[in-house]
Amino acid sequence: MVAGNSSGYAMFLGCVIPNLLPHLEISIRKVFGKLDVEVKDVAGFSCCPEPIGTPGLDITTWVTLAARNLCVAEEAGLDIVTFCNGCFETLKEAKVLLEHDAKLRSKVAEALSKVGREYRGRVEVKHFAQVLYNDIGPAKLRSYVERPLKGVKVAAHYGCHILRPSHLLQVDDPFNPVLLDALVEATGAESVDYFRKFLCCGCGVGNLDEATNVKMVMEKLHYMTQAKADCMAVLCPVCFRQYDVRQMIINKTYGKDYNIPVFYYTQLLGLAMGMTPDELELKSNRTKVDPLLAKLNGGK
Amino acid sequence: MVETYHEINSRFRRELAELHEEGETLNFCYQCATCSGICPVFRYNPKYNPRKLVEGMLTGRKEELIHDPNIWLCTVCHNCTEVCPQGVRVSELLAVLRNLATKAGNVPEHLKAEVKVLLETGLVNAPSKVTVSRRAKMGLPELKTADPAEIRALLEHLGFVKLTAKEGKAVKEESGGGGQQ
Numbered sequence: 001m002v003a004g005n006s007s008g009y010a011m012f013l014g015c016v017i018p019n020l021l022p023h024l025e026i027s028i029r030k031v032f033g034k035l036d037v038e039v040k041d042v043a044g045f046s047c048c049p050e051p052i053g054t055p056g057l058d059i060t061t062w063v064t065l066a067a068r069n070l071c072v073a074e075e076a077g078l079d080i081v082t083f084c085n086g087c088f089e090t091l092k093e094a095k096v097l098l099e100h101d102a103k104l105r106s107k108v109a110e111a112l113s114k115v116g117r118e119y120r121g122r123v124e125v126k127h128f129a130q131v132l133y134n135d136i137g138p139a140k141l142r143s144y145v146e147r148p149l150k151g152v153k154v155a156a157h158y159g160c161h162i163l164r165p166s167h168l169l170q171v172d173d174p175f176n177p178v179l180l181d182a183l184v185e186a187t188g189a190e191s192v193d194y195f196r197k198f199l200c201c202g203c204g205v206g207n208l209d210e211a212t213n214v215k216m217v218m219e220k221l222h223y224m225t226q227a228k229a230d231c232m233a234v235l236c237p238v239c240f241r242q243y244d245v246r247q248m249i250i251n252k253t254y255g256k257d258y259n260i261p262v263f264y265y266t267q268l269l270g271l272a273m274g275m276t277p278d279e280l281e282l283k284s285n286r287t288k289v290d291p292l293l294a295k296l297n298g299g300k
Numbered sequence: 301m302v303e304t305y306h307e308i309n310s311r312f313r314r315e316l317a318e319l320h321e322e323g324e325t326l327n328f329c330y331q332c333a334t335c336s337g338i339c340p341v342f343r344y345n346p347k348y349n350p351r352k353l354v355e356g357m358l359t360g361r362k363e364e365l366i367h368d369p370n371i372w373l374c375t376v377c378h379n380c381t382e383v384c385p386q387g388v389r390v391s392e393l394l395a396v397l398r399n400l401a402t403k404a405g406n407v408p409e410h411l412k413a414e415v416k417v418l419l420e421t422g423l424v425n426a427p428s429k430v431t432v433s434r435r436a437k438m439g440l441p442e443l444k445t446a447d448p449a450e451i452r453a454l455l456e457h458l459g460f461v462k463l464t465a466k467e468g469k470a471v472k473e474e475s476g477g478g479g480q481q
Contacts, residue, residue: 043444047425204377
């Protein structure tokens with residue numbers, strides 16, 4: 001067996017998308033179904049496990065469960081593509097740590113052997129945005145666009161766990177990346193600059209300190225509004241929930257009037273590729289996407 | 301305001317350094333507080349102050365830190381690690397600190413709940429009946445996730461089941477991480 005798996009990717013959907021936001025999965029499957037990249041369902045993945053609480057509890061456990069997921073992909077002979085920043089950080093970081101840290105590697109190997117598994121380090125881990133940006137490339141992505149999102153101003157939100165820690169994840173500049181902006185512009189939209197673009201969505205603090213989380217989300221919504229963004233594009237389902245669901249809660253609870261429709265990137269790309277809002281299940285988004293659709297259809 | 305002076309010892313920093321591959325970077329900290337300046341939590345909640353937590357690690361305030369509930373306020377955005385001019389792996393060292401807190405039974409309730417679901421299902425967001433029918437309605441395939449028994453067995457071998465079952469001592473509200481930048 002040689003390193004480097006070639007035909008397609010194992011889809012690592014994680015816990016959040018399939019269980020809490022299945023409409024995002026619709027857009028993922030439909031969009032990737034039309035691209036020249038094969039993404040396959042693979043049985044047997046557990047939680048990645050999430051990179052906020054789990055490493056805090058026990059780093060070795062966190063890396064071991066991640067390594068077991070890497071083993072599952074290895075057994076299927078496929079590299080992994082993740083659709084959640086959290087899953088990406090966990091799996092990629094585990095892979096890199098296991099390459100460098102011999103002590104950790106032997107602890108993990110011993111635990112895995114107890115359930116009859118062996119990690120060989122032959123699986124690559126990519127975020128879907130890397131597949132779009134590196135494997136396909138913005139130029140070729142444009143050739144799939146049938147209805148360019150002309151005149152639409154998009155506030156790109158990368159999220160933390162696709163960028164940092166950059167010495168382990170090795171994706172893009174940790175504070176001045178280009179990847180999502182380029183993907184947004186490939187749809188024909190404009191990626192607008194806004195203050196606090198790299199502010200964290202705050203998910204990690206929400207369970208313990210709701211007020212801080214709310215302030216973080218409001219700060220971001222404020223500056224996106226100021227930059228006259230028509231909508232927001234995200235790469236992570238957890239960030240998506242923070243801005244989509246929490247925006248509605250904030251408007252209700254604090255009497256605010258934020259109106260930034262939130263799109264998971266494949267939803268935005270799907271629209272640009274000519275898919276209808278119904279095909280993409282956009283009605284399941286909590287924020288109202290209608291004003292943006294009206295703008296696209298030449299209304300207002 | 302009464303200042304409290306602590307006895308300084310280096311046992312704790314040596315312990316932390318050994319628990320992480322790049323743990324020795326802790327010793328490079330010169331307390332410039334660049335980490336606190338970029339911390340999104342500290343902006344709004346001064347109870348979480350990375351600079352002060354690192355100071356506590358350097359000066360040996362182990363007991364105080366591992367029983368501090370505020371060490372869990374981190375969003376794990378890793379900004380601190382990125383900007384540290386001394387290359388201190390701040391976020392990783394804070395995870396090591398939380399590992400010690402977990403051993404001492406200092407685990408927030410929401411994480412205990414998450415662990416319970418993980419031990420039962422192998423996931424942290426498990427499918428409910430509503431999810432299953434919603435997926436079916438949308439025409440999405442059935443989820444084929446890991447056998448929960450295998451995940452449970454792995455977690456038993458790792459000592460994770462026992463570790464997370466531990467009860468901590470009652471924690472006091474105000475503690476080491478807070479205060480000025």
